[in-house]
Amino acid sequence: MRLSANIILISLMAWCCAGYRILVVFPLAGGKSHSILGEGVVRHLLAAGHDVTYIAGVPSKLSAPTLREIDVSSNSRIFKPGELCDIDKVLSQGKEIVFDQNVYRWHLMLANHTAAHEDVQRLMLDPKEEFDLVIIDWILSEILVGLSSVFNCPFIWLSSLEPHGRVLSLIDEWTDPTYVPGAHSRAIPPFTFAQRIRELFYIARLKYIRWQLMSEEQVLFERGVRRCGAMRGRQLPVLEDVKYNASLVLGNSHVAAGQATKLPQSYIPIAGFHIQDIPLPADLQRIMDDAKNGVIYFSMGSLLRAKRMPETLKQGLLAMLGSLRQTVIWKLEETPKNVPKNVHIVSFAPQQSILAHPNCILFITHGGLLSTNEALHFAVPILGVPVFGDQFQNVYRAVQKGFAGHVRLSHELPRDLKLAIQEIIGNPKYREKAKQWSFIYHDRRAPGSELVHWAEHVVRTRGAPHLRSLALLVPWYQKMYLDLLGLVFVIVLLCVFVVRRLVSKKIDVNKKNK
Numbered sequence: 001m002r003l004s005a006n007i008i009l010i011s012l013m014a015w016c017c018a019g020y021r022i023l024v025v026f027p028l029a030g031g032k033s034h035s036i037l038g039e040g041v042v043r044h045l046l047a048a049g050h051d052v053t054y055i056a057g058v059p060s061k062l063s064a065p066t067l068r069e070i071d072v073s074s075n076s077r078i079f080k081p082g083e084l085c086d087i088d089k090v091l092s093q094g095k096e097i098v099f100d101q102n103v104y105r106w107h108l109m110l111a112n113h114t115a116a117h118e119d120v121q122r123l124m125l126d127p128k129e130e131f132d133l134v135i136i137d138w139i140l141s142e143i144l145v146g147l148s149s150v151f152n153c154p155f156i157w158l159s160s161l162e163p164h165g166r167v168l169s170l171i172d173e174w175t176d177p178t179y180v181p182g183a184h185s186r187a188i189p190p191f192t193f194a195q196r197i198r199e200l201f202y203i204a205r206l207k208y209i210r211w212q213l214m215s216e217e218q219v220l221f222e223r224g225v226r227r228c229g230a231m232r233g234r235q236l237p238v239l240e241d242v243k244y245n246a247s248l249v250l251g252n253s254h255v256a257a258g259q260a261t262k263l264p265q266s267y268i269p270i271a272g273f274h275i276q277d278i279p280l281p282a283d284l285q286r287i288m289d290d291a292k293n294g295v296i297y298f299s300m301g302s303l304l305r306a307k308r309m310p311e312t313l314k315q316g317l318l319a320m321l322g323s324l325r326q327t328v329i330w331k332l333e334e335t336p337k338n339v340p341k342n343v344h345i346v347s348f349a350p351q352q353s354i355l356a357h358p359n360c361i362l363f364i365t366h367g368g369l370l371s372t373n374e375a376l377h378f379a380v381p382i383l384g385v386p387v388f389g390d391q392f393q394n395v396y397r398a399v400q401k402g403f404a405g406h407v408r409l410s411h412e413l414p415r416d417l418k419l420a421i422q423e424i425i426g427n428p429k430y431r432e433k434a435k436q437w438s439f440i441y442h443d444r445r446a447p448g449s450e451l452v453h454w455a456e457h458v459v460r461t462r463g464a465p466h467l468r469s470l471a472l473l474v475p476w477y478q479k480m481y482l483d484l485l486g487l488v489f490v491i492v493l494l495c496v497f498v499v500r501r502l503v504s505k506k507i508d509v510n511k512k513n514k
């Protein structure tokens, strides 16, 4: 009796504490920022005891008996993010890098290529493969939600940006363009009249692009995913229904980096979950320890090809950095000529560990959200040189909050940077503000455990339907009360008609009486 009770207890424990099987999908290849987030998600889930299958555009360096990786780095053939942000092009043509229809189509192809990948197809077609949850990186296309239909389990979007209309519209509704900028907007509220109009047009443009790609999306969804479901003997729903069926959006966002935006219950901000405590390599540790006047860390991220930076600009920057009293660590893929003594070129930089060092006094960055979040995390002031996408917004917001400076990317960069560096290092206000905002950023539950908690919550409550926004059920014309407006219009029309009839009758009667 006792023994069987024990066995029941043990099997109960095994049942309730066994990890879940979670499929994590980060298909972008050729650029690092998304894979840094993907690895962060995987790392936290593994640590919490779950079984993870990771479909990775950039293979991770993680290893665990409960981790299985599906390498889809061949995706880099489809879409090379590096080509999108060529410094040389921006400098020579002075043009903005805009996200046009091509960029959206590339991402659609990327998602399709992932679904069509041999190993992913094998996974989908194997009836023994089951998952409790799918977590998908949201990058401009939604067809990979089909994975949740194939495995008949709930799914969560991971959004790499501050909350924006397109991603929020998948779980609730579009953000209000009168005070929430679009994902790539360069405007910071309060908006001027012109900016407000521009924000409205931005939404219209996005919706138009989305509409243009809709039929293409549908075809690819049928071909890549629905077919697999059918072969598993499951009738899959259509894309338009699954697309809006996410249980949650986990956002790489925090109000300290963004703005206080109205958010639905199913949006959970977890910025900073990717940040780890890693010791510095010995050589960098020594360089940073010895830097009596502080260290300036200079990195334009992993997408910007410094290699293609014009030689004159590179030399100008080196000469300028050489004239500083501070030690400079510059992340560049190759070592240029004439490197001054106080400048150290590193092809790989453990960015978090460099920012964590107490001697790091300034971070010169392109302003990607991972970088600005890391700067906030370690309370290091920023000097932003934004190039494309959300970088402008991130930098402008940091400037508005008082812990950053902004310099435009141009051939005058060395001169402009020098002035800005002197201003930020010379004025203690920037460091103070960085500390204040860093405090706000840290004063919350640890983002990694939030991530794990909410992922588990979705599994435990079978898709967390209680968090679903009812806004998804109401058509847009009802939200704008256009039906009421229509009704009022009809009533007014009727009244006018009746009054006219009465008046004309009266006139007739009057005429007859005469």
Ligand SMILES: *[C@@H]1O[C@H](CO)[C@@H](O)[C@H](O)[C@H]1NC(C)=O
Pocket: 149, 153, 154, 155, 237, 241, 242, 245, 462, 463
């Ligand atoms: C939406 O998600 C729930 C919970 O995961 C699931 O039961 C339902 O079948 C899904 N519906 C569609 C249309 O995908």
